[in-house]
Structure formats: C-alpha cells, structure tokens
Amino acid sequence: MSKSALIPQATLFYLFLSVFCALMLHVMRLPLWLVVFSLTALAWRMAIFSGKMPKPNWMLKFCLVSGGFLGIYFSYGAQLSIEGMVSLLIAGVMLKPLEVEKQADSYLLLFLNYFLCALIFLFDRTPLIFLLAFLVMLQTLSAQVLVHFQELPRRKESLSVAFGLFLKTLPLAVVLFVVLPRIGPLWTLNIPTKSGVVGLSDSMSPGSIASLGESDDLAFRVELKGGTLPMADRYWRGFTLSRYDGFEWQRDRMYLQGPQEQYQIDGVPSVQYRVLLEPHEKNWLFAVGLPITLSEEVQQSHDGSLYRKRKVYNQWQYQVEAQLTSLLPQMSLSAAERKLYTSLPSNVSLGTRELAKNFNERYPSVPDFLAVVKRYIESEGFVYTLSPGDYSGENQIDDFLFNSKTGFCAYYAGALTFMLRSIDVPARVVLGYMGGEDNAISNTISVYQYEAHAWVEVYIEGKGWLRVDPTAWVSPDRVESGLQRALPNEFKGFTSEWSWLRDLRRQLQAFDYFWNDWMVSYKGSRQQSLLNNIWGDRTGTEIAWLVASVLMCLVAGLFFFLWLDQRRAARTYSQKIYDQLYFWLHSDSKEKEIQGLTVNQIVVGLKIQHPQLAQELDVLNKDIHSYIYAPDSKSQESLKTPNLLQRIKQLRKASK
Known part of the structure; x- marks a missing residue:
C-alpha cells in the first residue's frame, strides 16, 4: 500500500487500541486530568473518522498543546522530574492521533508507542510489569503489521504474524542478553521522582518514623549465605544523628571523615549476606552487625555507617560480611567527637535533665544508669504506639516523659540520648530498620518501610559504641517478634488467616526476588561464570570469536526465515x-x-x-x-x- 493512502477504519481502531494500552501501563502514575485529556483525544480522532467531529485547525491544535504544557507545569512544577518528563511525552503522544490519516503518519505514532512501553521500566521492573509491557509491545507490533500489510483479512492474522516475528528474533535477543558485557550507559539518568520515595530521611523529629509505620513499601531484601539471623540481631543500621536543636535530631558532617580503624571481636560469629536495595534516592546503605568485608562501591564513614558515593536511583545490590555484635569498637574519642556527642541546646526540657542527674547521682556508672532508666520506663506505664499525638515546642521530651508517656521508637530513642548527654555520656541516635519477614523458599529476609526503627548508641570508655534499644523496655515484642506482634491493631503490613494465601504470597515474593536478582546481578563475575560454563575455560579472544560466530549464524538464520516469509508472501x-x-x-x-x-x-x-x-x-x-x-x-x-x-x-x- 502507498504511504500516502488513507488508513481503513478497522486498522485505525487497532492502532489507537495499542496507544490506549500503552497509556494504561502508566495510568497509576498520571494525574487524573491527563488521563481524561488522553482518552478525549483518542475518542475525538475516532469521531473525526466517522464524520461526527471536525478536524482541529491550527489554532485549536495550538491551544491543546499549550494546555498540555500548562497542565504539566501546574502538576509537577518547574523542577525536573522523571514523572513530569514522561507525562509531557504522554500528552504529546496522545495528541498525535489527531494528525494520523495516512500510513506514513502512523509509523511515527507506532514508534512513539514502543518508547512509551519502554519508559514504564523507569518506575517498575517486576515480572508482572515485564509481562504487561511485552503484551502491549506485541499488540503494537500487530498494529504495525496491519498498517503495513493492508491486505491481511483479519486482525487475528496480524497478531499471528507479529508473534511469529517475535519468536524468530527471540534466540538473537537471548544470546545478546547472555553474552554481551554489561557496559554502563554513556549518560546516567539520576533524576529524582517528583513525589520522592518512601523511606528514612536524614533528620528525626517526633512522629517522623511513625509515619513510615503506615507504609508497606519494600525497603530491601537480604539473602543469607548460609545460616540464620535471629530476630534480636536484625538491627539494620543505616546512619547516625548527632545534633539536636530542641526540635529534631540531625546528621553532622563529621561522618564524612574517613572510617575508623577496623577492629574484629574475637569469638563473635559472623554472617555473610547480600542486599538487594530498592531505590530510595539517598546514598546511605544498611547492614546488620559489625561490617568486616564489603563489596565494591560500598564505603564506610567515620561513624561506622555504610554509604555509596552515588545516590541509589535504581535497584542496587551489594554484599557484606559482618560479625553479629551490638558493639561497634572504638578505643577512644577525640575532643571534637566528645563535644559533638554530649552537646545539647540550653534551656530545653529541663525536667528531663534534672531526672537524669538524679539518676546519675545514685547510679554513676553507665550500665547502672541505663538499668534505672529501664526500670523507670517499665514502672511508669509508658505505651508503645504509632499514634502518640502531637509533641511540639522545645520541651517535647519533657512532655513525653512526664505527661503523655506514649510514643513510637523515635520518642524513646531521642529521650534516652538526651538523658545520657545530660550527664555528659556520649550518645547518638541511630536510624535504620529492625526485623524482617522470612521467606524460606528464596532464603531471603524482606524488610519493609513499616519496620523503620530508631535506637541509641552509647559510648563505653575504652570499648566503643554499645547498641541500646529503649523500645525493647516498653515493648519487648517489637524486638523479639516484630511490629505485627507488638501492634496488632495498628499494623499496616500483610496479614491473613488463610495459610494458602500466605504460601502463595511467599511463592510470588520468591519469584519476584529471583527475577530481580537475576536482572540486577547478571553482570561481571556472574556473567563470566556462566560463559565459562558454556564455553569452557577459554581466553577472552577465543570467547569473542565464538560469540561472533554464534551471532553471525543467528543473524543469517533470521534473514533466511525473513526471506522465506517474503517468498511465500510474494506467491498468489x-x-x-x-x-x-x-x-x-x-x-x-x-x-x-x-x-x-x-x-x-x-x-x-x-x-x-x-x-x-x-x-x-x-x-x-x-x-x-x-x-x-x-x-x-x-x-x-x-x-x-x-x-x-x-x-x-x-x-x-x-x-x-
């Protein structure tokens, strides 16, 4: 068919159906007005074909384009974000059908549709999304076949041709995936999302972590390399907060200094594990215990925290070997460190200062002081809850300890750190996660946002930083059994009384992990190991020649099948x-x-x-x-x- 020939109505409908399917891939991330805008544009184009609506003139097209730009601006602002750019592209693609009349016009729309399908992987790479994207791409390829071969009598035949093309190119795609080295892109797309991602922030105020308790988003998954990890040891340490201004705890730039001298504790068991971290648009990482060895790109800061120089915008994997201990060795503190970890704002929560000094007069040693604070918490009717109410003002710790006595982990960690500093004992708040859901099928631990946790590290002279969790004093179930057991009425994660549903969820989680683990980690040594298993222990030059030979055979076979198809199609x-x-x-x-x-x-x-x-x-x-x-x-x-x-x-x- 000539490229200037008009497209039949049935073909046009099939083409717009492909555009609609690509739109549905993104519909959950689009503002409502853009969805209505897109559907209206598609319906308008079909009405034009049937003669019920006129074609838009240049003035109306200008107004539609301008309206799309203004809508994107008011929805996402002037700040560059992935969602804003994708939404702008979708707005343009949805207006393109208004101009599609001939075969040549439809090809640009088809290629834009392929691009829209690929863009979904900026946000989600789960197996379900891969399946949906594949189906939409197959539908788009079928529409392209129907546009190109107008003599096909049925759309079903175009789908069959499209699927046949896919099967013929599949071997080549598999070989390219397996053998080609994973080379980083020439450009890197490190653009934050408009709404950000759910996760820890680099400051802590009362209620900030409690808000994460409302989220069941996945934070990261951990694969153990043999052995088990008891619940009481699952303190996934993130970073420390050292400065307090009376309202919130914040990080100090001292952590940017080089790491402390590495120590290992004799007689303490170690565990090896691999972390598959979800994108959180920050550079901090999470680890349990005392890290001994780390994988590439993982750095250790002055306060013992792990981080990556580049922020994590995509799923990222790293390995850690660590000793299971609650002590982070550090033989001594510098004068600057001691000042930082004992400083408090003046004239803030004076009642708490007085209480701490009274305890210290009777119990001057740090272990005894911690013991008496624990007894105080246990005996005064404190309550652990996700909904403690609002604490505002400079005396928020006094309000918590003497009035409300209800709070989440951040309240207890902040109060204990404040009390320790009131008696000149170095202490700091630690943010991370505590717990994790086991999956025996994949041998992994899934850690969710609702397991965000805060605890305290107190300095023991001549030894180092000792982990102390005051939340365990008021709610032992939180540490021993997890958040679901501690707060059954406030728990936001998955719960079900049906065992078959729990088993199905574990099966799906395991499949999702294996999928993402393969997609993320298939590079470098793992790819080389697979190639060695296939080709044997050969030199790089020999493998290159073998790969080139296989590729040439596959390409030749592909062209042969295409030639056969063309020959069959040419016969009447x-x-x-x-x-x-x-x-x-x-x-x-x-x-x-x-x-x-x-x-x-x-x-x-x-x-x-x-x-x-x-x-x-x-x-x-x-x-x-x-x-x-x-x-x-x-x-x-x-x-x-x-x-x-x-x-x-x-x-x-x-x-x-």
Whole structure:
C-alpha cells in the first residue's frame, strides 16, 4: 500500500487500541486530568473518522498543546522530574492521533508507542510489569503489521504474524542478553521522582518514623549465605544523628571523615549476606552487625555507617560480611567527637535533665544508669504506639516523659540520648530498620518501610559504641517478634488467616526476588561464570570469536526465515494451488518431472493415478478454473470458501 493512502477504519481502531494500552501501563502514575485529556483525544480522532467531529485547525491544535504544557507545569512544577518528563511525552503522544490519516503518519505514532512501553521500566521492573509491557509491545507490533500489510483479512492474522516475528528474533535477543558485557550507559539518568520515595530521611523529629509505620513499601531484601539471623540481631543500621536543636535530631558532617580503624571481636560469629536495595534516592546503605568485608562501591564513614558515593536511583545490590555484635569498637574519642556527642541546646526540657542527674547521682556508672532508666520506663506505664499525638515546642521530651508517656521508637530513642548527654555520656541516635519477614523458599529476609526503627548508641570508655534499644523496655515484642506482634491493631503490613494465601504470597515474593536478582546481578563475575560454563575455560579472544560466530549464524538464520516469509508472501493464491497440484502429481509418480503443465494436464495425470477420485478431481478442476477466471472478487471469495488448498490436501489424503 502507498504511504500516502488513507488508513481503513478497522486498522485505525487497532492502532489507537495499542496507544490506549500503552497509556494504561502508566495510568497509576498520571494525574487524573491527563488521563481524561488522553482518552478525549483518542475518542475525538475516532469521531473525526466517522464524520461526527471536525478536524482541529491550527489554532485549536495550538491551544491543546499549550494546555498540555500548562497542565504539566501546574502538576509537577518547574523542577525536573522523571514523572513530569514522561507525562509531557504522554500528552504529546496522545495528541498525535489527531494528525494520523495516512500510513506514513502512523509509523511515527507506532514508534512513539514502543518508547512509551519502554519508559514504564523507569518506575517498575517486576515480572508482572515485564509481562504487561511485552503484551502491549506485541499488540503494537500487530498494529504495525496491519498498517503495513493492508491486505491481511483479519486482525487475528496480524497478531499471528507479529508473534511469529517475535519468536524468530527471540534466540538473537537471548544470546545478546547472555553474552554481551554489561557496559554502563554513556549518560546516567539520576533524576529524582517528583513525589520522592518512601523511606528514612536524614533528620528525626517526633512522629517522623511513625509515619513510615503506615507504609508497606519494600525497603530491601537480604539473602543469607548460609545460616540464620535471629530476630534480636536484625538491627539494620543505616546512619547516625548527632545534633539536636530542641526540635529534631540531625546528621553532622563529621561522618564524612574517613572510617575508623577496623577492629574484629574475637569469638563473635559472623554472617555473610547480600542486599538487594530498592531505590530510595539517598546514598546511605544498611547492614546488620559489625561490617568486616564489603563489596565494591560500598564505603564506610567515620561513624561506622555504610554509604555509596552515588545516590541509589535504581535497584542496587551489594554484599557484606559482618560479625553479629551490638558493639561497634572504638578505643577512644577525640575532643571534637566528645563535644559533638554530649552537646545539647540550653534551656530545653529541663525536667528531663534534672531526672537524669538524679539518676546519675545514685547510679554513676553507665550500665547502672541505663538499668534505672529501664526500670523507670517499665514502672511508669509508658505505651508503645504509632499514634502518640502531637509533641511540639522545645520541651517535647519533657512532655513525653512526664505527661503523655506514649510514643513510637523515635520518642524513646531521642529521650534516652538526651538523658545520657545530660550527664555528659556520649550518645547518638541511630536510624535504620529492625526485623524482617522470612521467606524460606528464596532464603531471603524482606524488610519493609513499616519496620523503620530508631535506637541509641552509647559510648563505653575504652570499648566503643554499645547498641541500646529503649523500645525493647516498653515493648519487648517489637524486638523479639516484630511490629505485627507488638501492634496488632495498628499494623499496616500483610496479614491473613488463610495459610494458602500466605504460601502463595511467599511463592510470588520468591519469584519476584529471583527475577530481580537475576536482572540486577547478571553482570561481571556472574556473567563470566556462566560463559565459562558454556564455553569452557577459554581466553577472552577465543570467547569473542565464538560469540561472533554464534551471532553471525543467528543473524543469517533470521534473514533466511525473513526471506522465506517474503517468498511465500510474494506467491498468489492461484500459484499456491498450482504448486500443490504439481507436487501431488510428481510425488506419486516415478516418471521424470515435466515442466510447463497446465492445470488441466495435471488433473488428467492425477485421474490416471487415482481413478477412484476422478469425479472429485473433475469438480475440483472446474472450481479452480472458476476461481482463476472469476469475473469479480466476490465470486473469487465464494469459491475460495471452502478453501481450495484444503480440498486438495483432503483429496491427496484420501488417495493413500
């Protein structure tokens, strides 16, 4: 068909159906107005085709484009974000159908549709999304086939052709995925999302962590390299907060200094694990215990926290070997460190200062002081809850300890750190996660945002930083069994009384982990290991030649199949009928093939070979001639049904 020819209505509908499917991939992340805007544009174009609506003139097109830009601006602002750019592209793609009339116009829309399908992987790479994106791409390819080959009688045939093309290119795609090295892109897309991601922030105020308790988003998953990890040891340390201004705890730049001298504690067991971290648009990492060895790109800061120089915008994987201990060794503190970890704002929460000094007078040692604070918390009716109410003002710690006595982990950690500093004992708040959901199928631990936690590290002279969790004093179940057991009425994660549903969820989680683990970690040493298993222990040059040979064979095979398809497509229906008859005649004859036979001559030869089918062959011969010399296409179609080729095959089968 000429590229200037108009597109039939059925083809146009199929094309716009592909655009609609691509839109549905992104619908959960789009503002409502853009969804309505897109659907209206598609409906308008179909109404134009049926003559119910006029085509938009240049002024109306200008208003639509301007309205799209303004809508994106008011929805996302002037700040650059991934969602804003994708939404802007979607707005443009949805207006493009208003201009599509001819075959040449449709190709640009099809290629934009492929691009929209690929953009979904900026936000989600789960197996379900891969499946949905594949189906939409297959639908788009089917629409492209229908646009290109207008003579296809049914859309079902275009889908079959599209699927056949996919199957032919699949081996090449698999080989390219397996053998080509993972080379980083020439550009890096490190653009934050507009809404950000749910996760820890670099400051802590009362209620900040409690808000994470409302989220069941996945934070990271951990695969243990043998052994188990008891719940009481699952303190996934993130970073420390050292400064307090009376309202919130904040990080200090001292952590940017080089790491402390590494120590190992004799007789303490160690564990190896691999972390698959979800994107959180920060550079801090999480680890349990005392890190001993780390994978590449993982750095250790002055306060013992782990971080990556680049922020984590995509799923990222790292490995850690750590000792399971609550002590972070540090033999001594510098004067600057001691000042930082004991400083407090003046005239803030004076009641708490007085209480701490009274305890310290009677119990001067740090262990005894902690013990008496624990008894105070246990005896005064403190409550652990996600909804403690609002604490505002500079005396928020006094309000918590003496009035409300209800709070989440951040309240208890902040109060204990304040009390320790009130008696000149170095202390700091630690933010991270506590707990995790086990999955025996994948041997992983899934840590969710609702397991965000805060605890305290207190400095023990000559030893180091000791982990103390005051939340365990008021709610032991939080540490021993997890948040669900501690707060069953406020828990926001998955719960079900049906064992089959829990098992199904674990199966899906395991599949999702294996999928993401393969997609993320298939590079470097893992890829080299697989290639060695396939090719054996060969040099890089030998592997390169083998890979090149395989690729050449695959490409040659692909072109061969395409050539066969083109050759089949080039033969008319009449030629296919002749080929079937000619092949039948000479496959059942031992005589030398005779070229240039007519259909009548072939039928005569078949009647001699199979006299019992003489009557059927005469009827077939008559129908074939009627089809070839039919005066119009309607007569041809009536003779084509039942299929003449099928009748030839049936007669040939009956002759045996």
